Each structure stands twice: as C-alpha cells, then as structure tokens.
Amino acid sequence: MASMDKKELICICCPIGCVITVTSHEDGTLDVKGNSCKRGEEYANKELTAPTRIVTTTVRVRGASRPVVPVKTKCDIPKDKVMECIKALKEIEVTPPIRLGETIVANVADTGVDIVATKAVE
Amino acid sequence: MDKRVDILIVGGGPAGLAAAVAAKKSGADRILILERDEELGGILNQCIHNGFGLHTFKEELTGPEYASRYIWQVEELGIPYLLQTIVIDISASEAVKLVTAINKENGIFTIEAKAVVLAMGCRERSRGALNIPGYRPAGIYSAGTAQRYVNMEGRMPGKEVVVLGSGDIGLIMARRMTLEGAKVKMVAELMPYSGGLKRNIVQCLEDYGIPLKLSHTVIDIDGRERVKGVTVAEADENRKPIPGTEEYISCDTLLLSCGLIPENELSVGLGVSLNPVTAGPVVNESLETSVEGVFACGNVLHVHDLVDYVSEEACSAGEHAAAYARGGRPAEEHKVTLKCAGGVRYTVPSLICVERIDKEQVVRFRVGSVYKDVFLTVYYNNTVVIKQKKRVLLPGEMEQIKLKKVEMEKFPDLKTITVAIEREG
Numbered sequence: 001m002a003s004m005d006k007k008e009l010i011c012i013c014c015p016i017g018c019v020i021t022v023t024s025h026e027d028g029t030l031d032v033k034g035n036s037c038k039r040g041e042e043y044a045n046k047e048l049t050a051p052t053r054i055v056t057t058t059v060r061v062r063g064a065s066r067p068v069v070p071v072k073t074k075c076d077i078p079k080d081k082v083m084e085c086i087k088a089l090k091e092i093e094v095t096p097p098i099r100l101g102e103t104i105v106a107n108v109a110d111t112g113v114d115i116v117a118t119k120a121v122e
Numbered sequence: 123m124d125k126r127v128d129i130l131i132v133g134g135g136p137a138g139l140a141a142a143v144a145a146k147k148s149g150a151d152r153i154l155i156l157e158r159d160e161e162l163g164g165i166l167n168q169c170i171h172n173g174f175g176l177h178t179f180k181e182e183l184t185g186p187e188y189a190s191r192y193i194w195q196v197e198e199l200g201i202p203y204l205l206q207t208i209v210i211d212i213s214a215s216e217a218v219k220l221v222t223a224i225n226k227e228n229g230i231f232t233i234e235a236k237a238v239v240l241a242m243g244c245r246e247r248s249r250g251a252l253n254i255p256g257y258r259p260a261g262i263y264s265a266g267t268a269q270r271y272v273n274m275e276g277r278m279p280g281k282e283v284v285v286l287g288s289g290d291i292g293l294i295m296a297r298r299m300t301l302e303g304a305k306v307k308m309v310a311e312l313m314p315y316s317g318g319l320k321r322n323i324v325q326c327l328e329d330y331g332i333p334l335k336l337s338h339t340v341i342d343i344d345g346r347e348r349v350k351g352v353t354v355a356e357a358d359e360n361r362k363p364i365p366g367t368e369e370y371i372s373c374d375t376l377l378l379s380c381g382l383i384p385e386n387e388l389s390v391g392l393g394v395s396l397n398p399v400t401a402g403p404v405v406n407e408s409l410e411t412s413v414e415g416v417f418a419c420g421n422v423l424h425v426h427d428l429v430d431y432v433s434e435e436a437c438s439a440g441e442h443a444a445a446y447a448r449g450g451r452p453a454e455e456h457k458v459t460l461k462c463a464g465g466v467r468y469t470v471p472s473l474i475c476v477e478r479i480d481k482e483q484v485v486r487f488r489v490g491s492v493y494k495d496v497f498l499t500v501y502y503n504n505t506v507v508i509k510q511k512k513r514v515l516l517p518g519e520m521e522q523i524k525l526k527k528v529e530m531e532k533f534p535d536l537k538t539i540t541v542a543i544e545r546e547g
Contacts, residue, residue: 010320014176015428015519017320053325056171056184057301058273065160067276070170070186079329086301100190118170119186 009047013039020044052076055085059104060093061121069094070118071104077111084109096121123204123228127152128447129440130221130235132209132388135164136429137420137436138241139192144440145239146199150447154233155196155203156223162196162203163189164243166429168270171294173321177430188429212238212392214413237415237443240389240403241436244382244421246291252380256342261349265291265379269298278302280375284352285309286340288316288323289518290427292379297326299377306330307371310338310354312361315492317381317518319427339363340376349374382425392416399468400424406473407483408442409435417443424470424486427520431486438484452477458530463542465489465515474539476530483525485541489515493543498523501540502533515543 011018016036022044023031032044046052054076058068077085085108094104098121105115129145131138134157142155161167166174169185176182179191196203207225214220219235246264263271263279269291271277283304285292288311296306309327314337316323327334335354341363342353356367384402386394395404395412402423403411410417419439420432445451456476460469469487493515500508500523507529515521523541530536 010324012321012325014182015173015319015321017324019320053329054172054182055301058170058276060276066274068274070184070273072170072172072184082301100187118184119167119190 007048009044011035011040011043013037013043022048024048051079053079053082055082056118057086057089059089059115059117061098062093062095064096064121066121069098069104069121071115072118073108073111074114074116077109077113081109081111085111085115089115123231124152124154124202125232126234127154128235129153129237129239129443130219130233131155131239131241132212132221133157133164133241133243133420133422134159134162134203134205135241135243135420136166136189136192136432137243137422137439138164138239139189139196140433140436141239141241141417141419141440141443142201142203143192143195143199144437145444146201146440148441148444150440150444153201154235155201156207156209156221157203157205158208160206162193162205165266168266168273169294170273171298174429177428178433185429192433209388212388212416214392214416217415219415236447237417239436239439239443240386240394240411240416240418240422241420241439242385242388242422244384244425246378247381247383249378251383252286252378254340254343256344257346259343259345259347259349261345261375262343263375263377265289265295265377268375268377269295272298272302278304279377280304280349280373282307282373283375283377284340284354284371284373285377285379286352287311287379287381288318288334288336289379289381290318290322292377293318293322293326295377295379296332297330300330300332304375306332307373308332308354309334310340311336312339312357312380313337315516315518319518341368343376344370349376352376382421384422384425386422389416389418389422394418397424397468397472400470402470404473405471407471407475407479408446409439409471410442410446415443415446417446424468424488424520427518431520431522434484435486454478456534456536458536459538460485461538461540462487463540465491465493465543466541467517469541474525474530476527476536479527479530481527483527484522485525485539486520486522487541488520489517489543492516495545497544497546499542499544500525501538501542502530502536503538505533512543 166185166189
C-alpha cells in the first residue's frame, strides 16, 4: 500500500467554505472529497500545487472627489506574487475618467494578469 | 421633487436598491430612495474585496461592482433618489406615512408615502458598548471606520495593529492593513469560535501568518494621547478574563470588530415593535413590520453575512411594498406563529399569514452556538414536516429553509411552526 498524505482544506471559492479533504497518493495523484462544487476540486488541486489568490486593493487617483479607486486582478495570480503586485500598484497614480472594468495596469508583476478598476470615477 | 410617493425607501445601500428595483419591476410607479451618503451603494462602496454576487449574478464581484449592478438598474428604470439626505422622522397616520428628511438643498421637508421600506442597515458595536476601561486615546477605530478610511479616503489609521473581534470586517481589515504595510499582531476573539466566515480566516489570517486567539479579549488599553499597546487575556467559559494570562502587546491601533447592531432609531420612533434577539423589527411573511405598510429588509431587519441574501430579502420586501401600495392584498385569515427551539435564536419572519404567501416562504435564522451532525427540524404544530441533516451549523452563518404553501394548506388548524436543532435521540 502506497503511503498517503491526508490534508484538510477550507475552500475559499465562495462563502460556504466547504471543508475539503485531499489525499495525495504516492504517484502524485490527488483525491478530493468534501467539496460541493467543481470549483472546490480546482481550488484543492491548485492549493496543494500552485496556490493562487485574487488581489483587491486601491490605486491613487489625482483630481477626483475621492483620492483612491478600488481595483482587482482580473483573475487569480500566484500567491507568492501578491505582495509584488501590491508594491507595483503603490507606485502608480491614475487620472479620471476611469471606467468600471478599465485596465489600470497590464500584466501586473509579470503574472500575465491585468489590474482592472472595480468602480467608475468621473 | 414629488412630495407624494407610493413607496419611500429609507437607505440607498444594497437593501434599498434591491427593494426599489423589485418594487418598480412589480409595477409600483412613484418610488423615492433617500440616502444619507454622497453616493448610492452603502457599505458596498468600502467593501472592495471580492466574494459578492455568487448567488445573485453567478460570478464573484467586489462590493463596488455588486453595487454598480443595482445602481445601473435604478438609473435605467428611472427610479428617483436623493443623496446627502437624512431621514429624521417617520410617522404613520391612517394609511399614510409621513417621512421627514433634511438635506442642504431643500432644508427640512416631509414626504407622504403609501408604503415605507426601512433599509437603514446597521452600525458597528462601539468601544463604549464593549466596556473596555482606560483613557480615550487616538488609534481606536471600529473595523468598518478603518475600512472606509483605507478603501475610500486613502488614509491609513496606523502601523501596528491589534484587532479585537473576529467578525468578517475585522478579518478582512487584518488582511487589508497588512497589504497596506501595517503589522497586524493579533486578532483576539472573546468567543471560543470566530464569528467570521471560514474562508476569511484562511485567506485573510492564515495567508499572512496573523494569529487568531480564540477565547481572548482586550482588558486594558495603554496610552493617553495615542494607543501605545493593549493587554490581552484569556477568557474563561463565562467570558471573564483569567488572572495570570495577561499579555501586553505594543501597538498604535486597535480595531474593533465586535458585532453589528441594526440601526432602528427611526423604526422605534415610528412605533415599530423590535425583536430583542435581532434588534430588528418583528416582521410577517411580507417582511411587513408591526406598523401596516412599513416593510423592513437587509441589515436593519437582522444582520446578514452575505449581501446576496440581503438582495433576495429586499427584493421580496419591495414586491410586498408594491402590492400594499397597489391595494387589494388578500385578507389575513390564517395566521401562524413561528417559534424557535433547541439552539435556534430567532426566525425571520416570526409571523406568517398563509393567504399572503406566493408559493413558498423563506425563513431565515441563526443558531446560538456551534452544532455538529445535528438535524434541522421543522414542526407544523406537533408534526415533523422537515428533517434535514446538517454537518455543521455556525452562529456566524445565517441559515435558511423554504416552506411550501401547499404543505401549510394541508394543515388547516396550523397555529405554530417550530424551527429546531435536534440531535438524533
């Protein structure tokens, strides 16, 4: 019998927070149990191999009624790139008008993922 | 400005917006939203993190994006609203409600409404309400206030942070402050479990190595001008600090995330009965309060953890308000009282008029502590009609159950519906 490694994860894909049990087999395959949707399986696989996160933060705005505009990564990026992404966004300033969904930074921290505005600024 | 409307909605946050859209779509014509902030969207504007809208839009949105979806609908449907307008009084005389408000442009004015939807949201429990002794130094904020400073006003409240309370806003802010360069030293939670969503403990605390100390609380705040540190101690099962467990933690900022309280001053002024458990109005199946024609939804009714459920609830309140304003609702004949048992703290609604249910009735509730491998049981009088196995029930997560009208009609002498948590006996 091949040695198995069992790990319990809490899925972060949605607010349900399924408790997922992942069993890693010696041949490298993973057994995922406890998830209530497909995203949970995907999450568990990623979390044990290459964890990713969506980053939400703000970027400085010049000349608008509010000094910052909220932004996010268009999709999840490698977890170890989160701080680098934040740092890159600290160094920029944007000017209105900004459309909701507009690209603020392309390919942030060389992740291949764009930063987009999550609110319109007049 | 129209001084006479069919439906007046107090508050332009997620609940008010969804109620307005639903009321308009179900045929109400003259609707007016009054909002005290300078933009619509309410608390969503400062909730820049993702995780909103999975139920409603089947995609994961940030707070401002979620708000935009409803603001667009309000604009598209041409529903009027007034910003920077504060409602100061609501009164009812016969079938008419008088809503008095103030803004810069119009001064004090009164609007006559057939129906009113209360959608004022909630407030954070303050330091005063927590009875933490000590001076009043700068550096103590409710987590939501800090969230507004950071996410909307672009200001950082401090550099070294302790968070008291593990509600979702506290967890979210622990991560947010970390991303903005602060050192978050600890999240202390008085209860033996967190009040926040599990996913937030993972992605906001564990991801950043922030310790969560359960059964711990802040017993002293050091500093006269500015916070210099806090003393944290372990709490026993009666939530009292255990002598000898004190630990001093230096910090310049203390964030409080210790619960939310529905904001019902206006409701009380109007004479609406409140439920002491939720601190929100007692409502019936139509989400109508004890004052006829006055409806409530969202966090003013009971504190939610998911905005999707706020929208759903508010949609129902909006439709019922429209039906009331239109007139001709079925007469109330078969009234049923909802009761809770075995760990269920409250239900919304707490009264059902069977004739006024469309096809099914959503009943939302919370439990009082952590339950594992239990049954959620619903009794019609003394008969079990629903028995669902639940792996885990948490106080921090609102539950809901749907009751079918056809099932209720099978019990002509139905007087009470009991929602209970039971162990297999």
